[in-house]
Amino acid sequence: MRTGLIDLEPLRTPAFRAAWIGGTAHGFGHQAATVAVLQQTWDLTRSPLWTGALGVATAVPMILVGPVGGVLADAVDRRVLIRLASAVQLFVAFALVAQMVSGVASVALLFGLVALLAAGTGLGAGARRTLPVRLLPTAQVPAGIALTVVSFQVSMLAGPAAAGALIAIWSPAAGYGLLVAMTAIALLATTWLPALPVGDAGTGRAPAGGWAFLLRRRTLRGSFATDLAACLLAFPVSLFPLVNELRYGGDPRVLGAFLSALAVGGLIVGLFSGALTRIRRAGVVQLVAAGTWGLAVAGFGTAGSLWAALACLVVAGAADSASVMVRGALVQMETPDVYRGRVSSAEIVVGIAGPELGNLRGGLVAALVSGPFALVSGGLAATAVVGWVALRNRALREYTLPGRS
Structure with a gap:
């Protein structure tokens, strides 16, 4: 029976369910990391100028690498590209934990890692965006996209709250730990994705x-x-x-x-x-x-x-x-x-x-x-x-x- 409530039918498709779980974990981890980065930047500088500059460190790599990721998404198997981007982000997540717990933290190092994390996100973002239409029947695509938007909104609410609570107990390293765990889940979720060659006919030519x-x-x-x-x-x-x-x-x-x-x-x-x-x-x-x-x-x-x-x-x-x-x-x-x-x-x-x-x-x-x-x-x-x-x-x-x- 149709209702006005959220349509969960796309989650019955195993491949989309895996993509949705991976995307939700990805969003949750990055929202948690945002709080940790803000807190660490403030702890290091006590300057609103530096916390404001974080937007530039995030936006510029995304703007530069995003179009490159889009070109690659139309030239290679998108599953492979998403895995590569997730692997890059997992490496950066471990590096963020390491710089925090080792005592070598600095603003320059932190901003460099933030930029690299954003570049990894930009590399796979175009390919991730195409998943609902490739994995679902045409009639379910709008509902699948709605589910991805809902997961983003939930991540916006829950990710910062969870990170804030953990950081208050321990340190920003706890927020980075959440990023490690969630990025690992996102990478694991790609195991259940099918091959995604480019092209409606699977020609691989863009x-x-x-x-x-x-x-x-x-x-x-x-x-x-x-x-x-x-x-x-x-x-x-x-x-x-x-x-x-x-x-x-x-x-x-x-x-x-x-x-x-x-x-x-x-x-x-x-x-x-x-x-x-x-x-x-x-x-x-x-x-x-x-x-x-x-x-x-x-x-x-x-x-x-x-x-x-x-x-x-x-x-x-x-x-x-x-x-x-x-x-x-x-x-x-x-x-x-x-x-x-x-x-x-x-x-x-x-x-x-x-x-x-x-x-x-x-x-x-x-x-x-x-x-x-x-x-x-x-x-x-x-x-x-x-x-x-x-x-x-x-x-x-x-x-x-x-x-x-």
Whole structure:
């Protein structure tokens, strides 16, 4: 019987179940490691400048290596590439533990290992993104992608909490230990994956021009433009400390609640994603979700009470997860297999660069005017641009997922 709850049917497929377990372990470990790295960096430097620089150490390798991983994902067996990336990350995880317990820790060494860990993630990210569409029947792909989004949201909630508790008892080395254990599970899970040669016909030959293909396909171009507009113009995280200081006394518990509210919204959508993943009009859903994100961010900028602010962030997190779910299905279904690695890597680069640049935009506007103005103007501008894309891009507006009843 169909319900609106999350569709667990894809987990009946052994290969996808293994991929989902591996991806969940991967996400949990990296969320735990993020807390450990932040804590160790603070312990070494006592400087917010250095903790802020961690974003650069993570983003730059992902942006540089991600496209390379995408090209490789369209040229070699993707299972082999995922194993190689997991092996690199497991090596770095052990190195993070070693530098902590041996007493040779330094900021330069830590940042170098963080960059190498991000490079390993970028190497396999494009190949991992293609797994649902390769391992599941067409009709189950949206539900499979929804399950991966849910696992990410759960990792965002549970990974930092588990790491924080262990670090409080021992040291950041405990967080790195979690990364070792979870990465080992992710690597082991690849044992149950089938061979994944490239190409719909399994030819192993990838034609040139992945980025050119993306730009030629109006549906993909519009989907990426929608996501970029939402991230570049309305990403609010860099403004959380300022808003907290202005309105809520700078309470660190409130700052944490802001971040948790986004994750809670995403998790709620994930738990009730059964209805969402059965909607065929993926383009319309993405456009509505992205527009709602912009309005929710603008609402957060005007919220007076803490409960109103948190409610806006829950709505924003829900809209973001809905957009990610349907965009993931749209991108994977609309892209031929011989291009999926490169198009997926482009999606990852947009997903990394967009929020980082959006944070920068928010900070600059806040410095010139104010934090609330940056949130409201950015949120409304994002919704306006999404509306413009909806009017101009008929292919995205009318896109229908195949194979759905």
